[in-house]
Amino acid sequence: MEKILDVIVVGAGPSGMMAAIAAASNGSKVALFDKNKRLGKKLLMTGGGRCNVTNNRPVEDFIQHIPGNGRFLYSTFSQWNNEDIMSFFADRGIGLKEEDHGRIFPTTDKSKTIVDALRNELEQLGVTIIYQSAVEKIIHDQKKVTGVRTLEGDYLSKSIVLATGGLTYPSTGATGDGYRLAKQVGHHVTPLYPTESPVLIDEDFIQKKDLQGLSLRDIRLSVLNEKGKPVTNHKMDVLFTHFGLSGPAALRCSSFINQLLKQQERVTLTLDCFPNTSKEELIRQLEDQLQNSTKQVKNALNGFLPERLLKYFLEKLDIDALGANQMKKTKVEALAELCKNWKLSAKGTFGLEKSFVTGGGVDLKEISPKTMESKKITGLFIAGELLDINGYTGGFNITSAFCTGYVAGTHAAYHSFA
Template sequence: MDKNFEVIVIGAGPAGMMAAIAAASNGAKVALIDKNKRLGKKLLMTGGGRCNVTNNRPVEDLIQHIPGNGRFLYSTFSQWDNQDIIRFFEDRGVALKEEDHGRMFPTTDKSKTIVEGLKNEMDQLGVTVIYQTAVEKIIHDGTKITGVRTETGDYSAKSVVLATGGLTYPSTGATGDGYRLAKSLGHHVTPLYPTESPILLDEDFIQKKELQGLSLRDVQLSVVNEKKKVVASHVMDLLFTHFGLSGPAALRCSSFVNQLLKQQDRVTLVLDCFPDLTKAEVLEQLTQQVTASTKQMKNALTGFLPERLLQHFLTKLEISDIAANQLPKAKLEALNDYCKHWELSAKGTFGLEKSFVTGGGIELKEVSPKTLESKKITGLFFAGELLDINGYTGGFNITSAFCTGYVAGTHAAYQSFA
């Protein structure tokens, strides 16, 4: 096999495949190297196997949904954005459809449709894919890249795109190789932590599995710091589990929980079951329902909240069997507090191996926002989750991966001809 290339891309996830395509589209001779025996192993798992390929929101909205340094992507998105992703696939016969909250999926509802679309394009462009090969070292002369060393020998190239992903889903081969390679070239890696991860609670009701399996629609979950300031808040669905909280609201709050846990032992979460109503409005509704009924509280408030959650609150307040019209005002106000401001104590989240996204990564001050090239060594480019950028679930991380991949691959090709 010829081992001389102009651009080498390390990692065959969405960022790596798109980087290889962009570099080859710009005339470069490209090799894509991956440890796995097939392309896009993690990509095949995304979106429940359906692949939420991007999100159709305006760019400003995209950036707001990438709380981990999303502003860094302004330059990337000015060159290639979510609309370009949509056009890329549709121009190649991969039809997409839009679902709730702007999420875009292939009409086949199969992730492999996306992977095959990327593979077909690489085949068309003559990208050499080298499977089941680990990169041991990036070769350089002190100022610029000259190639890579693998377990099967050296390959030469003027540009290398590192796109090895984060540390989530180790079953896909994620072992942090990209961080190690970047560090070996003098780059700093900010502390890594899980994001988009279920939240762990050890409250009594969790231990007793009282609310396990209970799903709440459109509630507000907030993360509060030790100064009682809300640092994150999301109105979405929430799921109680045997370990704590999951569902979209919990996943979106998880990165903020982990960041606070760097300085404190516990993090306060606040659940508002009626985010569209003020506390006074909820109290008024409770009062009306209670004063008009002679039933026991557990029956008088049927339908006000999901049954198990209502019973949990009533039991905590020891008012389940009290006649509704005899309920003391203080107890009614306490129930209102639970409805609008139920405080929970988070002890952590799942680890990186069970989380969706890695927070932290390559220090962005050391990367050019325009080209995604290293500021430390010529010819080294970064793309995807390896960078210190993380977004919410819903197509935002994969959008970042595809777009940074395209931009890094494009500029890697330009650099290889310089």
């Protein structure tokens, strides 16, 4: 192929594919490089293989769901946002549907539908896709980029978009190449850590597998700092596993846990099983259910909590063998307190290789929020998970990737013709 191009995009994930599409749509001759044999390898895995392509929330609310430097994206979203993503796919005949919490999926429930749509668009726009080709180096003259070096030779361009993704799921090719390339041209990469990751707990009920497989709906999980003050809380579902906690509430707490673990050995969590009910009201409900009952407590409170959790709480408080009429006020209050303020100790989360999202990345102080262009070297644009931006699961990270990719590709095209 011709080795002089208008725009070179490195990485064929959501940000890279969208950057290549945006650049080509603006008239640029574009080449897209990827280490894998096929496009969007990680994208095919997202949303449990269904691809949660975006989230249908207003921009302000959307940014609140990107706790890792979401405010940086105001300028990006003013140019291209979640509504534009939905329009992009709808205009290409891809049916979309909305599920709980505003999550948007293809009606086919298949990630392949999204990847195929992006591939078709790349092909129609004449983007050259170079598979199984790793970029070894960015060629530059200290002030501006001039191309990239691969094992197959050099490719020249005034505009390069780095979009190689983070460090999660290395089997998809995410091995940190983008961070290395960014550092080559003087960028600072902030410390990397797992986010949107299951939480590791080693307390007795986990080791004994008492609650393994139990799912609690609409609980509130909070993360406390060393002073006992909550730094975040999420009212969502949680799943007990053989290693600790998973489910949306746990995943959303994970980045805050990892931030605190930089200064402390353990992080305290609290779980509120009844977030819509005050402790006082809960005590009244318990007393009503126990009143005039001749049964054992565990039978009198049948249905109050999932059976295994109720059994664990009663045993923990050493009241499992009591009769309902033996439950003094202090014991009822202790049970209500445990239901509302169950303290757990987190020792960590899964590592980057098993987490959904990479926290940390290329320092945003070194990136123009309007163009995604490097402030360190002219002609280099950086997008997607390489940036120090991370959001919750639910379509927020993929939206950030698509949108920063689109903005980077658009401005890379403008730069190539300047």
